Amino acid sequence: MRLLVLFLGLFVFNLSVAQTDADPAVWSHEVNKISDTEYELVFKGKIMDGWHVYSQYTAEGGSLPSEFTFEKAGEDYELVGKTTESETIVEYSDIFEVDETFFKKEAIFTQKIKLLNPEVRQISVNLFYQICKEVCIPKDYLFEISLDGSGFVAENKSLDERSVALGESLKVDLKNKELLNQGGISSQEGTANLWMIIGLGFLGGLIALLTPCVFPMIPLTVSFFTKRTQNKSKGIRDALLYGFFIVLIYFLLSLPFHLFNSVDSQILNTIATNVWLNVFFFVIFVFFAFSFFGYYELTLPSSWVNKMDAASSKVGGGLGIFFMALTLAIVSFSCTGPILGGLLGSTTLAEGNVATNLTAGMVGFGLALALPFALFAMFPAWLNSLPKSGGWMTTVKVVLGFLELALAFKFLSNADLVGNWGFLKREIFLGIWIVLFILTTLYLFGVFKFPHDGPKKKHSGARKVTGLVSLVFSVYLILGLFNVTSLKLLSGFPPPSFYSVVETESDCPLGLDCYKDFEEGVAYAQEVNKPILLDFTGWACVNCRKMEENVWSDPNVYALLKEEYVLISLYVDDRKELPQDEKFEFKYDSGRIKSIETVGQKWGTFQTINFNAASQPYYVILSPNMEVLNDAVQYVDVETYEAWLKSGLGKHQLSMNK
Known part of the structure; x- marks a missing residue:
């Protein structure tokens, strides 16, 4: 139960994390001279609303306490007494089941020192702390403290006068600045946008279920859980835990991206709009597309799969189920990898925090995979209602290949726009998309086929309907190319209208x-x-x-x-x-x-x-x-x-x- 609470807390946090350059806590320090050899060091932290920092003396078994490391203490100087704190708050934690002590709005720590070496003029103090809002983020802050009042410069680097002047010129003396966040309109679409991304991730997961790498795993899953237990209630619990672990694995894949946000609020935007990274995405997506077309297979090393499969069989309890979920993720990579790549790419194009968007999309993707696997693990008899594997899976992969190519050119367009190259104008981009979707239409109607397609046979109704949808979309693009329609359904994907081969005013x-x-x-x-x-x-x-x-x-x-x-x-x-x-x-x-x-x-x-x-x-x-x-x-x-x-x-x- 604790694991579930922690997971939900992490997810809620990712939906609410603020987009600011400053950390949720901003630190400063003061030095008060008591005598020629004694000083009082005061460390102050201004904490954003809704966040809190833990005391040095919070209870064991809960969140980690703040901790000061005084470099060269005992060598250049000695500590006089303990580090004291300003007023704290004590509340019971339902998660850790202990009373936790923390600061809100402001944290002040005070430490007296006595010099052992009179020549010392500067000391370094490192603060480790956890800043929390539903979930805790570990942080380190280095104080470089000058005892003679000369101050310090972060990163031991001074700015020249020109940089200082140009930096000051960026700051605007805004009046009524408090109005900026009073209306709350700016966040009106954020939650809706996240739900949309979760929905898109869920849709991607459903599509992944139809691929040849994932679909055959359902009977194997049922076999695994049928052999594990004959107890119905325990079987249901195991199946639910299995579904949870599938979601958790895909959620964990998104966590490294949140580390970037803690460095610089602009860094993910910088990464997402980097010219060469977008070109790299273009190449990767073309590579993914041709794997879907059947020219080669993407596979992870077989040793990984074997090790995970062996671990799931040998290890009992929840850990064995976790390894089974990890085996699913690894085995299905050749089909889910390109879809996850598309998810990664598309979330960089969406409004808001890129890492949060990616987490939302990954959770949606994991949910779509987890639901059927958990349900079939609970109710094995439902397997009889599944359609048999066959050529329809190949068709799904080829259509996904064309979609991957279309998205690939979106990344190339990003590189062209940001780099001011000027070769992939709006009309050229639309022309490429028209060709891609006409080819999709021709494939679905059987005009040509790819290497892994089987013998030619009568096409299903679903394939013909999909071909008709592709044809209609191609006509829609053609009308947009000649400005008969505005292409509002695709707003944001083609280059802007003023980025045209035709000269504009x-x-x-x-x-x-x-x-x-x-x-x-x-x-x-x-x-x-x-x-x-x-x-x-x-x-x-x-x-x-x-x-x-x-x-x-x-x-x-x-x-x-x-x-x-x-x-x-x-x-x-x-x-x-x-x-x-x-x-x-x-x-x-x-x-x-x-x-x-x-x-x-x-x-x-x-x-x-x-x-x-x-x-x-x-x-x-x-x-x-x-x-x-x-x-x-x-x-x-x-x-x-x-x-x-x-x-x-x-x-x-x-x-x-x-």
């Missing part, structure tokens, strides 16, 4: 006038005295394109954007290098130093330090004198966005009349 969405430099846009807004719509966007941002093509295109919204606002669009994934004299290093309040070398790094950092956000799309309404006029919004519907724009415009006009 504007390189801004929908032909609007926009500025791609903040200072230039503000100067123009001050000149014409219009409010600013600050648009944090990205070349590879799917939901940014959806907003532009589905919401901004609405006549009322479009009129407001064109006539009433100064639009400033800042692309946080633009890999264009800054001029040499504009490159610099930026130091965060936490002490971390980041190199700013590209346009996207500059605007991504600008968004983080001024608006405490790192996701796109992200919209803010400002007056020309930098007053926040409304709460920030992200992915919303037409009605909400129009009302939000009108509200900001009304507040601007009201302030003008004062």
Whole structure:
């Protein structure tokens, strides 16, 4: 039961983790001189709402306590007494069944030291702690403390005057900044988006069930559980545990991506929009596609499979069931690998935290696999109702191969957009997709076949219906290519309409006038005295394109954007290098130093330090004198966005009349 509670806690945490550059706790220190040889060190942590940090003296058997390591203590100086703490909170933990002691909002630790070496002017102190919100994250923080008041620089690196000046120029003196998070609209679509990703993961899992690597595992699973026990109630418990372990394994595969977020809020966006990584994804997906076409098989080393299978047979209890679930994951890799690759790729294109999206998708995928396996393990008689393996599985794999190719070109398009290469324009991209889906249609209707297809025979009704759907979709793409339809169903996947082989008057969405430099846009807004719509966007941002093509295109919204606002669009994934004299290093309040070398790094950092956000799309309404006029919004519907724009415009006009 504890395992289940912990798993659910982890999942809830991943749905709620905040996207900020700062850690949930920001640390600082003070030095109070008592005498020539005695000092008082004060360590302060500001803790974000909803989070807590554990005391040094929290009960054993619960979460890990905070722990200070004073380097060279006993050599250069000695500790005088214990490290004392500010006021703490004590609450009973249902998970660990102990009273836990922790801090909320602020943690203050105080330690007196006495110098043994009078020449010592600087000491290092490491703090290990756990920052918690439903689940705990272990952290380390290094304090470099100067005893003579000269201070310290994180990472032992000083910034030159030019970097300091350019860094300060990124900070905007915003008025009414508290308005940004009051409306709560920005999170309105986040949960819905996560549920959609879980649904897509679930759909991917269902598709994986139909593949030749996974489907035959169902009878083997039933055989395994039938041999394990003749007790019905125990059999049901084992089957449920088996399903849980399948979900857990796929959940665990997503956890490493959360480590990236703890380093830098922009790092996953940087990875997802990296030109060469997108090219790598393109190559990998083409490789996956041809494996689905039957030209070769993807398999993990057979020794892995044998070891896992042997472990599941030899080890009893829950551990044996876990190894059986792991065997399923390994054996089915040749078919699930490409689907999981697609899931990984598509979650990098979705709104919000990439790691959280991936976790949601992996959990959905695991649930889809776990449900039938657990049910058939509980009720073996249901096996008789299953269709027999056959050629229909090959058809599923080939269709998946064409879908993998289509997604591969999306990644190549990302690289082209972010890298400003200009060769995969909107019309060319759509032309490639049209060819792919026409080929899918021809295959489904039996015009040609692949190496692993069996003898030609009469096609099933399901195959013909799928072929008809593919044909309709091909016609839809052709109509979109010639601008007969808007392709709103695909918003975000093809390159934007202004990225065209045909010369356009504007390189801004929908032909609007926009500025791609903040200072230039503000100067123009001050000149014409219009409010600013600050648009944090990205070349590879799917939901940014959806907003532009589905919401901004609405006549009322479009009129407001064109006539009433100064639009400033800042692309946080633009890999264009800054001029040499504009490159610099930026130091965060936490002490971390980041190199700013590209346009996207500059605007991504600008968004983080001024608006405490790192996701796109992200919209803010400002007056020309930098007053926040409304709460920030992200992915919303037409009605909400129009009302939000009108509200900001009304507040601007009201302030003008004062």
